Amino acid sequence: MNYIEMVNDAIHYIESNLHRNISLQELAFRYYISPTHFLRIFKAVTNQTVKSYILGRKLSQAAVALKETDRKVVDIAFQYGFNSHEQFTRDFIKVFHVAPSLFRKERLLTPLMERLDIIERDFKTRNKKIVVNYCCREIKEIKLLGKKVFLNPECLCEMEELIGRVYDFYEEYFVRGTARRLFSVGCSDSIDPSLSFCFYGMAAEEHSGDRSGLAEMTIPASRYAVFVYPDFMGAVFRTVRKDLDQWFKATGFAFNHNAGFDFFEFHDEDYEHTRKFYLYVPLF
Numbered sequence: 001m002n003y004i005e006m007v008n009d010a011i012h013y014i015e016s017n018l019h020r021n022i023s024l025q026e027l028a029f030r031y032y033i034s035p036t037h038f039l040r041i042f043k044a045v046t047n048q049t050v051k052s053y054i055l056g057r058k059l060s061q062a063a064v065a066l067k068e069t070d071r072k073v074v075d076i077a078f079q080y081g082f083n084s085h086e087q088f089t090r091d092f093i094k095v096f097h098v099a100p101s102l103f104r105k106e107r108l109l110t111p112l113m114e115r116l117d118i119i120e121r122d123f124k125t126r127n128k129k130i131v132v133n134y135c136c137r138e139i140k141e142i143k144l145l146g147k148k149v150f151l152n153p154e155c156l157c158e159m160e161e162l163i164g165r166v167y168d169f170y171e172e173y174f175v176r177g178t179a180r181r182l183f184s185v186g187c188s189d190s191i192d193p194s195l196s197f198c199f200y201g202m203a204a205e206e207h208s209g210d211r212s213g214l215a216e217m218t219i220p221a222s223r224y225a226v227f228v229y230p231d232f233m234g235a236v237f238r239t240v241r242k243d244l245d246q247w248f249k250a251t252g253f254a255f256n257h258n259a260g261f262d263f264f265e266f267h268d269e270d271y272e273h274t275r276k277f278y279l280y281v282p283l284f
Contacts, residue, residue, distance in 0.1 A: 003123050003130075006031055007045040010038075011053075011116050018058050020081045024050050044123055044130035046116055047242035056113035059095050062088070063112055066104040073100050119239045120230050129250040132243040134225050136283070142219040144183055145211060146201015153196050159234050166200050179206045180269050184233060185217060187261040197261075220259055224280040232277060233265045240279065256282035 001009070010027050027050065028038035042050050058080040065076045077088035092100045096110050103110065122133035147169060151158040166184070173179045179202035189195040199217050207214075227243070229236050248255065259282035266278040 001031070003041050003045055004118055004120055007042055008118050010042065010050075011118070014054055014057065015115055018054075018061055018080055022054055040130050044132075044246070045118060047239070047246065053113075053116065055091060056095065057115070058082075059092055060112035060114070062092070062100075063096065063103065063110065066100055067107060073104075076100075119236050121228065121243075126251050129246075131247045131250045132227055134227050134247070136223060137226050137280075138223050139219075139221065139280070141221045142183070143204040144185075144199070144201040144217045144219065145204045145207055145214040146183070146199055146217065148197065148199040148215050148217070150189070150195050150197055152194050153234075153237055154194065162198060163232075163234055169200060173202055173207065178208060179203070181206065182267040182271070183219070184265040184267075185219065185261050186233065186263050186265070219264055220282075222256055222259055223283045225253060225283055227279040227281070228276055229279055230276050232267075233279070244281065254284040256284045258282075 010030070013027065013030065014022060024035045024039060027042075028035040031038060033041075039050060042053075046053060062076050062080045065071065065079070066073070069076075073088070074085040077085055080088075082088040082091070089100055092098075092103070096103065098108060098110065102108070123130050124133045125131075147165065149162060149165070151162055153159060166182075170182060174182065181203055183199075183201055183203070185197075185199040187197040189197060199215070201214070201217065204216070225247075227240075229240060233240065247253075261282070263279055263281045266280060268278070271277065
């Protein structure tokens with residue numbers, strides 16, 4: 001059983017037992033490993049602790065019950081394994097910043113924690129910490145032709161619009177054209193962190209047709225950390241962002257700000273078969 005399978009199994013077990021207290025020791029025992037090691041695995045895969053996930057899921061399910069039923073608050077608290085009304089109220093306020101009674105009365109719209117959907121990827125141990133798997137690679141300069149946009153990656157409608165644009169670009173220059181490799185360069189805006197710059201395109205050497213309407217960009221020669229993820233960046237960017245944050249802390253690598261971007265996403269010629277892309281992060 002690999003890390004992804006283990007955590008998926010643990011999440012299924014947690015979801016089936018939200019009505020009672022589940023200990024870290026109990027979960028670790030299921031996989032014949034120490035609680036400390038299981039905690040490291042769970043945190044690496046989910047980017048949160050076992051305790052925070054269990055508490056978040058209990059409170060989220062309780063919040064649903066508060067909205068959809070007229071049962072007493074204390075009964076709902078006991079249903080999800082809280083020892084008292086007071087403990088439930090303290091934890092509810094700590095997570096949702098509102099008391100359960102007010103949450104029900106005002107029918108407030110509060111973001112709840114959904115069941116985790118684990119992104120498939122590999123892991124390795126570095127400096128006694130579990131991090132997403134990677135390799136380091138030196139690459140030469142790559143000249144690109146493509147389109148550039150600014151967007152808020154947290155906005156679903158903007159992400160969907162970008163995906164549509166990339167699909168149209170792919171149809172024009174790859175399906176009906178001669179391009180073979182798709183690149184997507186991402187960079188957060190230094191003035192407004194909620195905005196990101198995205199350049200999607202192809203290697204200039206693979207396009208011999210009309211270049212009007214196409215912008216130019218250069219990926220500089222550098223050393224890069226390379227990661228492998230499924231689907232495409234827009235579908236997994238929240239997981240990637242947390243993975244990279246943990247990865248830099250654990251490995252001690254230094255990000256190369258001189259590159260002028262945060263990362264580039266690379267889809268090779270086998271992407272239609274593998275459905276996996278390569279994420280390149282510039283390093284010093």
